[in-house]
Amino acid sequence: MSNSTKKYEQISLSSEDVASKLNGASPLQASRILIDMELFEQRSSLDVIDNVYKDFESNQNVVDELVTPLGLSVLDSVITHKDLKLDRTGLTASRLWEDINCFEYKNIHASSHALSTKQQLKGSRKVTPGKRGNVQKHKLEAHKVKNTRRDGTIKNDLDGKKLYRQGQGSSTLNTVNTEHLQSSESFHRQFGGNILLTKENGKTIVNSDENLASISERQNKMKLDGTFANIKEKKEQLLSKKKTTKLSKSEQEQLDRINESFTGSSLEAGVAMEKEAAKSNFKAAQDAAFNNIKDNTAEIATQASTKAGEQTGHQALGHAVLLMLKPIFYEFNDSFKNGIDAGVGEDSALEGLKVRLKRVMQYIRTEIVPTLTKALKDFFDNFCKVIIDSIIGLATGIFKSILTILIEGFSALVGALKILSKSSNEMSGAQKADAILKLFSATVVTFVVFYFESSILPAIPIPFLQDIALALLSGIASSLVVYVLDKADIFSTKSELRTKRIKEIFEMRVQQIKENTDAFETASLQKLAEDKLRFKALSDSLSQSIQDKKDPNDAVLKIADFLKVELSVKSTDDFLNMLKTQDSLEIA
Amino acid sequence: MSLFSKVWNCVKSTVSSAVDKVKETKSKVWNAFTGKHYTDEAEAIHDEINERYDKARANYQEAVQQISQEIQEKVSKINLNKKEIYEKQFERFKSIANRIHNVTVKGLPFEDFFDGSIYELNKNQELRSKEDLILIDFDQMGFLETAGMILTLGFFSRKKAKESLERVKQERERVFEEIEKMKAQQTKLEVVSESIDNVVTYFEQLIKSYSSLLDRFEFGIQSQRVKQSSDASNVFSLKLDFKLLPIVHLEEFQALFNLSIVLKQMANLGYLNSEGEVIVKDVEASELLFQKVTEAKLSA
Numbered sequence: 001m002s003n004s005t006k007k008y009e010q011i012s013l014s015s016e017d018v019a020s021k022l023n024g025a026s027p028l029q030a031s032r033i034l035i036d037m038e039l040f041e042q043r044s045s046l047d048v049i050d051n052v053y054k055d056f057e058s059n060q061n062v063v064d065e066l067v068t069p070l071g072l073s074v075l076d077s078v079i080t081h082k083d084l085k086l087d088r089t090g091l092t093a094s095r096l097w098e099d100i101n102c103f104e105y106k107n108i109h110a111s112s113h114a115l116s117t118k119q120q121l122k123g124s125r126k127v128t129p130g131k132r133g134n135v136q137k138h139k140l141e142a143h144k145v146k147n148t149r150r151d152g153t154i155k156n157d158l159d160g161k162k163l164y165r166q167g168q169g170s171s172t173l174n175t176v177n178t179e180h181l182q183s184s185e186s187f188h189r190q191f192g193g194n195i196l197l198t199k200e201n202g203k204t205i206v207n208s209d210e211n212l213a214s215i216s217e218r219q220n221k222m223k224l225d226g227t228f229a230n231i232k233e234k235k236e237q238l239l240s241k242k243k244t245t246k247l248s249k250s251e252q253e254q255l256d257r258i259n260e261s262f263t264g265s266s267l268e269a270g271v272a273m274e275k276e277a278a279k280s281n282f283k284a285a286q287d288a289a290f291n292n293i294k295d296n297t298a299e300i301a302t303q304a305s306t307k308a309g310e311q312t313g314h315q316a317l318g319h320a321v322l323l324m325l326k327p328i329f330y331e332f333n334d335s336f337k338n339g340i341d342a343g344v345g346e347d348s349a350l351e352g353l354k355v356r357l358k359r360v361m362q363y364i365r366t367e368i369v370p371t372l373t374k375a376l377k378d379f380f381d382n383f384c385k386v387i388i389d390s391i392i393g394l395a396t397g398i399f400k401s402i403l404t405i406l407i408e409g410f411s412a413l414v415g416a417l418k419i420l421s422k423s424s425n426e427m428s429g430a431q432k433a434d435a436i437l438k439l440f441s442a443t444v445v446t447f448v449v450f451y452f453e454s455s456i457l458p459a460i461p462i463p464f465l466q467d468i469a470l471a472l473l474s475g476i477a478s479s480l481v482v483y484v485l486d487k488a489d490i491f492s493t494k495s496e497l498r499t500k501r502i503k504e505i506f507e508m509r510v511q512q513i514k515e516n517t518d519a520f521e522t523a524s525l526q527k528l529a530e531d532k533l534r535f536k537a538l539s540d541s542l543s544q545s546i547q548d549k550k551d552p553n554d555a556v557l558k559i560a561d562f563l564k565v566e567l568s569v570k571s572t573d574d575f576l577n578m579l580k581t582q583d584s585l586e587i588a
Numbered sequence: 589m590s591l592f593s594k595v596w597n598c599v600k601s602t603v604s605s606a607v608d609k610v611k612e613t614k615s616k617v618w619n620a621f622t623g624k625h626y627t628d629e630a631e632a633i634h635d636e637i638n639e640r641y642d643k644a645r646a647n648y649q650e651a652v653q654q655i656s657q658e659i660q661e662k663v664s665k666i667n668l669n670k671k672e673i674y675e676k677q678f679e680r681f682k683s684i685a686n687r688i689h690n691v692t693v694k695g696l697p698f699e700d701f702f703d704g705s706i707y708e709l710n711k712n713q714e715l716r717s718k719e720d721l722i723l724i725d726f727d728q729m730g731f732l733e734t735a736g737m738i739l740t741l742g743f744f745s746r747k748k749a750k751e752s753l754e755r756v757k758q759e760r761e762r763v764f765e766e767i768e769k770m771k772a773q774q775t776k777l778e779v780v781s782e783s784i785d786n787v788v789t790y791f792e793q794l795i796k797s798y799s800s801l802l803d804r805f806e807f808g809i810q811s812q813r814v815k816q817s818s819d820a821s822n823v824f825s826l827k828l829d830f831k832l833l834p835i836v837h838l839e840e841f842q843a844l845f846n847l848s849i850v851l852k853q854m855a856n857l858g859y860l861n862s863e864g865e866v867i868v869k870d871v872e873a874s875e876l877l878f879q880k881v882t883e884a885k886l887s888a
Contacts, residue, residue, distance in 0.1 A: 584690035
């Protein structure tokens with residue numbers, strides 16, 4: 001608040017300001033300086049009122065006041081649902097809310113990020129590190145045999161040089177090693193905890209031809225469980241250090257070794273292959289997970305040691321629901337900020353809503369549904385359709401029959417009159433209005449939700465999804481009603497708040513004008529009195545010297561000094577000199 | 589019979605008072621329903637601030653007029669002093685000093701003026717009228733509007749009436765600022781008037797001292813003239829020889845010269861607004877004029 005108040009502040013004038021301005025100039029200038037001093041700003045008070053009205057028109061705070069609590073409560077009801085136990089995975093409503101606020105359609109990484117989070121489900125299982133059990137020697141050998149050329153040598157996949165089988169090469173530089181591009185360790189770290197993948201899946205993927213490459217023994221030893229990218233980084237680090245300072249002996253050796261092992265652009269080639277392999281492994285893991293759900297649920301169920309298979313499905317659905325909430329909340333945030341219709345260039349609120357929800361459905365179909373297992377896909381797609389149809393039905397109901405709803409909520413009106421009749425000491429006008437708004441929306445929401453329970457919920461078979469749908473829809477319904485009521489501003493809460501704000505601002509401004517005027521009056525009157533006294537003393541001494549036939553020059557100089565008038569002739573010698581040299585004395 | 593009439597009267601009075609009560613309550617409820625009580629309050633507040641604003645404005649205008657007049661008087665005094673400096677004091681100084689040395693005066697006195705109009709109130713800032721602020725007029729409402737009001741449960745009329753009330757309340761805060769601004773302006777004018785007093789004193793005192801110093805100087809020069817002409821072989825010599833003057837007269841001459849510079853600057857200065865300052869172009873023009881006049885005098 002203090003920040004937004006700043007732009008309404010009056011200019012401030014301290015007595016020090018006044019005094020310093022007056023002291024810096026000749027007493028002759030005092031009147032003009034005083035006239036030019038501003039005790040209040042030039043901006044008109046009408047402008048101030050206009051600006052406050054403008055501030056109220058921009059709907060920034062509606063989102064905070066309305067949508068945030070609503071969103072948090074909906075998310076909370078999803079996360080803490082007893083069938084889902086999503087809270088055990090470390091999710092919190094507020095963290096998710098932040099995530100939702102950053103949502104943008106353009107953000108393509110959203111889906112892949114969401115996918116990996118979903119698949120990893122880290123919270124429930126621990127990954128034991130250092131697991132090399134996935135390496136299958138016979139596959140490495142097979143790879144080697146497959147790549148051996150007619151002359152018994154193997155091509156180095158990095159630099160194309162000739163490599164020899166173990167014992168045939170002259171050094172580690174030309175002895176072949178079959179290498180995992182994405183190390184078994186790193187793959188395990190990424191997917192080991194995935195309940196949708198079996199151990200066998202991991203082995204197949206890690207030891208697939210896509211993940212294997214023939215390189216020299218030396219190259220392999222330098223890499224170990226690291227990556228080519230690590231080596232490249234190290235090389236660049238050493239090179240850049242070399243540019244500025246001299247490398248130590250061991251550092252220089254390191255650099256030489258890297259250059260010796262990786263000639264030409266072989267290091268870059270390695271980095272590229274590594275990336276390619278990681279990508280194809282990810283894809284393979286995804287496919288394997290989908291197939292597992294489709295064909296082999298029983299095995300996954302045993303794989304997910306502590307969870308029943310059905311629960312796994314529930315959690316996956318729960319995550320998908322949370323993903324679905326992102327675009328929905330994004331649309332509501334945007335609607336309240338930019339208007340349901342204007343934000344997407346439509347004329348009516350209902351049309352705008354339809355366009356927005358279409359966009360949401362599109363997003364869900366292209367970004368969320370493909371990440372789900374086959375079994376869940378159709379189901380989730382259906383669920384989203386029901387939800388979105390319901391939102392449209394809900395909004396249509398509210399917009400088309402706002403008066404009916406208000407009349408239906410007549411009991412709310414009676415309650416409202418009761419609140420209105422309370423004395424103003426008990427409840428301020430704005431508070432009354434607020435309470436009434438709540439009363440209204442509560443009544444209206446029960447009315448709307450009743451309609452849902454009877455017509456839409458039977459379309460959703462799973463009980464926990466019914467709970468979520470109810471929470472989501474009633475939340476959206478109440479925010480819609482409150483939004484409509486807020487737009488209509490039936491009890492003029494806005495204008496009352498506006499008055500409060502305007503009162504605050506003007507009280508502050510009036511206080512500042514008072515302070516400015518006080519400072520101005522005190523400081524300037526004091527200075528004027530001082531000037532008066534000082535001049536009287538000087539003037540008296542001048543007339544005294546004239547009367548007493550004494551030299552008046554000293555008094556004259558002092559007066560000129562007081563009035564800040566510059567004089568070139570300071571002594572009688574100066575004056576005599578002037579008489580001698582100048583034909584005419586000039587008063588200038 | 590009498591018992592019946594007694595009972596009847598009793599019933600009648602009870603009924604009629606109940607009817608009154610119902611009427612009263614009804615209008616109260618009706619007003620609350622339509623929101624008319626809001627506009628009633630709005631009008632009351634508007635009347636109150638109108639009275640307050642009018643009073644403040646009247647006080648301000650009266651005060652400003654009076655102070656402006658005071659300042660005007662002081663300014664014309666200053667203008668007269670400025671003129672006197674050039675037309676009387678400087679002429680006298682020149683004529684006396686010319687017996688010793690040529691003296692010229694540059695520039696022209698500047699005439700100050702006080703523009704009281706800047707303290708007039710801006711019409712746009714004044715209290716806005718009831719018509720501007722109160723959005724709904726229950727007294728001028730037609731049948732259709734009344735019917736509409738009933739059909740919409742009074743929502744819209746209440747909203748408009750409430751809005752009107754809030755607008756008037758906001759206007760009250762704004763007008764408070766305007767009233768405070770008037771007070772500030774009035775204080776400022778009073779202080780400015782005070783500061784002009786000082787300037788008037790400066791002029792009066794310095795002119796007085798200048799004049800008496802001129803008297804003293806003239807007397808001294810007069811006696812020196814008698815002395816020097818009796819001594820000198822050339823009686824027609826126009827100028828006194830300053831080298832032969834007693835130091836006391838040279839000191840007087842010097843003091844007068846310096847004081848002339850002070851007075852000249854004071855006469856050239858504008859005290860109330862920047863337009864009052866001597867513009868360089870004016871000075872040059874006046875110098876040119878002065879030269880021409882002198883040349884004309886010489887040739888004549």
